[in-house]
Amino acid sequence: MTSSNHPDDRYPFIPGRPGPHIERTEGRHLLTSDGRRILDAGGGAVVANIGYGRREVAAVAAAAMERVTYVLPPWPTEARVDLLHRVIDEWMPAGITRGGFTSGGSESVDTALRLARQHHLSAGRAGRWRVIGRRPSYHGVTLATLAVGGHDDRRAGFEPLMPDFAQVPWDDAEALDATIREIGVDSVSAFIAEPVVGSSAGVLIADHAYWHRVADICREHGVLLIIDEVMTGFGRLGTRMGVDRWGIEPDIVVGGKGLSGGYVPIGGVYATDAVVAPIAANGDSLMFFTYGAQDMACAVAGEVLRIIDDEQLVERAATQGTALRQRLDSALAGHPHVREVRGLGLMVGVDLVADRDGDVRFPRDVAFYRRVVAEALARDVWIYPAGSGDAAPDAVMFGPAFTVTDDELDTMVAVLAESIDAAAAAVGST
Ligand SMILES: Cc1ncc(COP(=O)(O)O)c(C=O)c1O
Structure with a gap:
């Protein structure tokens, strides 16, 4: 069942979709055993409200x-x-x-x-x-x-x-x-x-x-x-x-x-x-x-x-949420694969489509949102996958810690834009 003798092959329970091996969590970052610093734009599973390592x-x-x-x-x-x-x-x-x-x-x-x-x-x-x-x-x-x-x-x-x-x-x-x-x-x-x-x-x-x-x-x-x-x-x-x-x-x-x-x-x-x-x-x-x-x-x-x-972090979630949506709106305005950016506070979603003008979805088996998430992770940013089937096929979510900085917001948005383009190129849709 396992492909190598690496100890990580025993984890998770069902083999197939391993993530990077995390050695430490710090602030808004996940530090891997091979020296990467992954910016956690998803707050794990939209959970890490105050950041890591306090x-x-x-x-x-x-x-x-x-x-x-x-x-x-x-x-x-x-x-x-x-x-x-x-x-x-x-x-x-x-x-x-x-x-x-x-x-x-x-x-x-x-x-x-x-x-x-x-x-x-x-x-x-x-x-x-x-x-x-x-x-x-x-x-x-x-x-x-x-x-x-x-x-x-x-x-x-x-x-x-x-x-x-x-x-x-x-x-x-x-x-x-x-x-x-x-x-x-x-x-x-x-x-x-x-x-x-x-x-x-x-x-x-x-x-x-x-x-x-x-x-x-x-x-x-x-x-x-x-x-x-x-x-x-x-x-x-x-x-x-x-x-x-x-x-x-x-x-x-x-x-x-x-x-x-x-x-x-x-x-x-x-x-x-x-x-x-x-x-x-x-x-x-x-x-x-x-x-x-x-x-x-x-x-x-x-x-x-x-x-x-x-630390007045609820107020900060409101202001940083607005800052994130403004950045997404300007970076992704008119993007052919972005149907909508929507959110309240620091819970922000980006709805992805094959063709924005015709409001056409990617076929389900393309799993476009998963490709976008993988491209972002390859660029050291974790973005949370969203979507649930026919009713809502392709979306990604931002849910970072409320302590997130403006520079980190810039990185998240730039990496998302690059990742959408890279995923689209990989499925032959630019
Ligand atoms: C709205 C909502 N309810 C329930 C759950 C389940 O929570 P848990 O994964 O902690 O069991 C989730 C998890 O994402 C959620 O988003």
Whole structure:
């Protein structure tokens, strides 16, 4: 199976798409064992909000681990309680009062789906179990989160293992209303959506009117509104949470990635009093994950959030995001293979096409976005691949650390432009 005797051939699990061997991470750079300095324009998987290698964070991790090794997830510890207060009081939208921690985004979305179901069950509405999602979208890779997500490529072949949940177009609120009525109001538990569609499409932004209509529809039908902030939360859009852009009040919020900026695996699920009240009143509960709310992870996340605030990095995500979009707009204006540049804060997508004038997509098997990403990596810049199949075939994303400098933005944009040209030349389309 392996092509050489190099130790790296054992990694990853499924052979075939290895990345460079990373020896160290520093600031906004990945340092390879053969001496390259890769500029991380994708923030890993759009996660590295404060940049890499902060010694204060490592010090907090060491002290926390010396103090507490393992405590059952539902039991309070200082690090857990402090983090929960900080997140609820300083980051969550109005109305969110309760919360708990997991080890990442998929676990958090999965928990949110169970929380919604348990809410209805405990309240005596056993018929409500269906979850409606959007297309395209991505909510994680457990079977339940794949099922509610609209990422065709990642779902393909797993359909027999997943419930057949309805999905509505990402920007059509009336389709949500019609679908709830069609499948039966009394059977719907929740609607789940990202504030801005991320990796499945390379950033799609519905407008204010859409979000207010969605909130009204959910309220009218007794359907819980779950907002998935795994990618958009904790400053990424230049606001504290992504949903702040729309000014709506969700019933359940899910977060991950930016909560720790990549330093530790942690995610969270947060809800209103009204969501948890029937569960508590009925004496019911939600099963935890063994590693949920791991004490050291909670301490580290608290330190990462402190750094974001002390260094005003949410504001910086907003200004550097504008600077990035301006650079992309001027470098790529009229480019034959760039259909659109779009973004909020430091979550910025570039939609790629075979022919901008005719709005013609590259054939799926060309996988143009992957070629662009590979060309950029060969030029020592990591850009995040996006797209999910027929609904959104070719896009790439920028999601760098909020500490990114103007010079680094210049490099990212110049390398993207070169990489698009090189990928187009390689497929015979210039
Ligand atoms: C919006 C959204 N939800 C959920 C997830 C899944 O998170 P994780 O990969 O941490 O399980 C992701 C990951 O990209 C995401 O972007």
